[in-house]
Amino acid sequence: MCFGLVATPPVRYNRTTPREGREPARIMTEIAARHVGQPTERTEDLRLLRGRGQYADDLAVSPRTVHAAILRSPHAHAEIVSIDAKAALSLPGVIAVVTGEDVQALTDPFLVALRQPLHQWSLAVGRVRYVGEPVALVLADDRYLAEDALDLLSVSYRELPVALDPAEAAQEDAPLVHEAAGTNLVSVRDFSYGDPDGAFAAADRRIALTTRFPRHSYMPIENFVVVAEYHEGDGAWDVLANFQGPYSTHPVMARALRVPGARLRLRTPRDSGGSFGIKLAVFPYIVLMAIAARMAGRPVKWVEDRYEHLLAANSCPERVTTIEAAVRDDGTITALRFDQLEDYGAYLRAPMPGPLYRMHGAMTGAYDIPNLAITSKIVVTNRMPAGLVRGFGGPQLYFALERLIQRVAVELDLDPLDVIRKNLIPAHAFPYRAAAGALYDSGDYAKAIEIATGDGRLDDLIRRRDAARAEGRLYGIGFAAVVEPGMSNMGYLSTLLTTEARERAGPKNGAISLATVNVDPLGAVSVSADCMPQGQGHETVLAQIVADQLGLAPDEIAVNLAHDTGKDPWSIAAGTYSCRFTPGTAVAVHKAARQLRDKLARIASNTLNLRPDDLVFTGARIQARDNPDNAVAFARAAGVAHWAPATLPDGMAPGLRETAAWTPPELAAPTEGDHINTSLTYGFVFDMCGVEVDPITAQVRIDRYVTMHDSGKLLNPLLAEGQVLGAFAQGVGTALHEEFVYDSEGSFLTATFADYLVPTVNEVPRPEILHMESPSPFTPLGAKGAGEGNCLATPACLANAVADALGIADPQLPMTPKRLHALMAARDEPAP
């Protein structure tokens, strides 16, 4: 995000005009957008930059609060023979030690999406299955004492053989991670759309490659925080945690705690120090601290440290993909075949295996490919359980698909850009139903590429490559074309089940967003909603949206998104994840504000003797469209609803508080044929770059990077730019730096920032950002999700460029100097 501190190249906008006869049906054109669409600076920043944010660890806790520390497994797989807590308990200031036995007695295992006995509790029960798995919890007067006590806990283990590599773990003779499951390969599903066999049989060429997308995570500055308290009288818990959703996990926690949802009050603070999907994974700790608080009879606070976070908080799944294309000699791809093996680690934690299915309807990416075969396999291993990581299944898909496009070009001796263009979904085809069921809302992919490569940008890259190669330097160009999903269909995960199993379970679909807008007796407006902002600037955007509806200024709208399941609106889809804010929460707020406006218009129409339709809201006044002098102050009209309910029009409810719910009809349940519209909006990203590889150090230097985005209508271009810059930095990390590494015994080798490398500002060049706007016809605001695009595109684009620079077929992520050097070094080393 830029606040004038950094010189920013201008962001360019290109608006596509809706084509004739395709006017987006639900865009409400009658209200002028004065604020929506403006690059309004973030109202959050004043408090954040002054150190006045309200993060979970900043909030006051009861003086009775005790502090927790967790003992974690040093083994990847072992039986717990015994735990001796005597010495720890005798340390002054130590209050309790919680073990797996307590957890087994007081809670149920977490629900799992698969019908497989992959039981997980909040502490290891009987057996540890990954290095870092929580084994025991110590409660003490302070965290220092709690850690002292950890050193005094004595645990005896009996080590067991380990299953680490996904492909090896999937073999029949591999050591079993969960004996009760009888296999590590816990799910295999085959899907077929169109006629892939026929297309492959008729193809001129079949081109295939195998990719491995590595384990990594993205690092929030703020780690997990939980404060849990048990209220004996109510039999209920009150928990504060920096949880991000999805709130489909709330029933999972309540079931584990054996209480109805209403007895698990979950509060999230106003500010979160970064999340990127990771803070879903705080949920097992919420249950653990809840149980500990009940046992101790006192509130329990736990703040995760960085070592714990790297070791055991969260990882994206590792995916091994074999992808094959049926290709004509001219580069037309007629069919794709995917064989995907995804490693979820030791447990299938809700809502896993999301990454394997989140993109399912859109596996053909930006291309018009009618025939598709997919085999999706889930394997468990003795590694940290996988969870949400920004991109969520998209980076894994696009690393395989966009690498394949580059291979097709190399194999057929075609220009990669020509292969991309030849297969793109044509602009006239939108809304476009992809082979596996995604309904792409809008776009003009060819035009986006034309803009991105235009103005001499592609010519410049080619000139740079030619000049470098003429000097013998290693320079390559890469491309990636990516469809970016926004707001997940809550039914997509059920694609994992067979049609019969889905019928038994009942249909799942949609994605509900909820928001409340309130106007007080003096006309002051406040907003609450079902999202957990993590730095995106949600407060700013929501104020812009409400201000437009009510004719006020954004700074007159108070937005506080601290959330409380006991009091605020929420649904199972609540949370901030999978780009649901813009197509989801923002729409619910828009609708609630709209309802308030309608109500106020009716009140004002009484006063002004006009029809509601003849009123406009502007400058904190409600006035006649053609006579600004005929007006009533906004606050005055609002006051009527509070002070004089008897004067309200017939049938109107008193007060001014509107809650709106929104779920789009396009998000249908999976069909019998396993077609699924996995998301509501589909943006487009086209990346293009030039890189140079140093012949001695094997380091990759990004010479020039261009990223083109069509995210529909931009609600706030400045915030959209922030999303692009952040996702790009993380995409660079995935491409070049970040990887969780285990040794052959399953020990974790990247548990500090000296070993797990996150790119800094020195390693991340500023990309050139371009935008065009193809409004979504499926959202009232025309806006699409825009938070993940470069996490999907950048690793593939950089890998394609490195492959071009070095003439290699299999660049592995991350493309570290060690890996590239092994590919580049002369076969024979000079002898000593």
Add this chain to the structure above:
Amino acid sequence: MKPPRFDYVRPDTVEEALAVLADFGDEAQVIAGGQSLMAMLNLRLAGPRVLVDISRLEALSTCQETGDCLEIGAAVTQADLLDRADLAEAVPLLALALPHVGHAQTRNRGTVCGSLAHGDPSSELPLCLAALEGQVVLRSTRGERRLDAAQFQTGLLSTAREADELIVAARFPLRRAGAGHAFAEVARRHGDFAIVGLAAVAHDGQVRLGVAGIADRPEIREWPFEREDIDAVLNRLAWDLDAADDLHASARYRRDIVRGLGPKVIAEARSCAN
């Protein structure tokens, strides 16, 4: 990540610090900037009974030319040193190497002598001290002694400092007329520990090359300008260092860096010499 219990002493004088060290010996740990030690304490890799904070001792906060050396007190931060207007003239190799030491934020706290005391084999400052043949000044209640760089660092994170001794200063030789210097480092990211660090000094017909990041301490080689088989010399050096594989680099990668980058660093130093 909370340290175990320890006592904290902030002496007002060097003598007081030495007395504490004499009393507690290897149960005491000296802290100055804490850029390595604090992480070790929090990870419970270090568990001293008493921490002796010398960062505010006036007597150790000076940095001055004495004779043919720049003498840098033990409380002088890396940022203080880098801020010296005459550093590039006085000790050019330090001016070249210091920007590679961590980041501006860590240099604000990290001290020059602390880096020497820690003895990380991939650190830049021990490499510079060795390449320039500088000295470390150690003091205890028993007296003061000076150790050459090669005697001071004995291996991986280990030095010849006795438990009751305090490093009071490091002595970096001032630039000799006509000498040329060059520094290069390969790291995964800017500010990371060096996978390989190279420092070259060219003077009086001789070239001296120091290599960090491979052996368990900086290794130094010297040969006359006129030697023509530089590639062979560097190949031998690359093998002599007994490189190992780790997470960030293979042994072969490290050797290839010495072979590939070595000639460039030497050429750079020679081009600056006159």
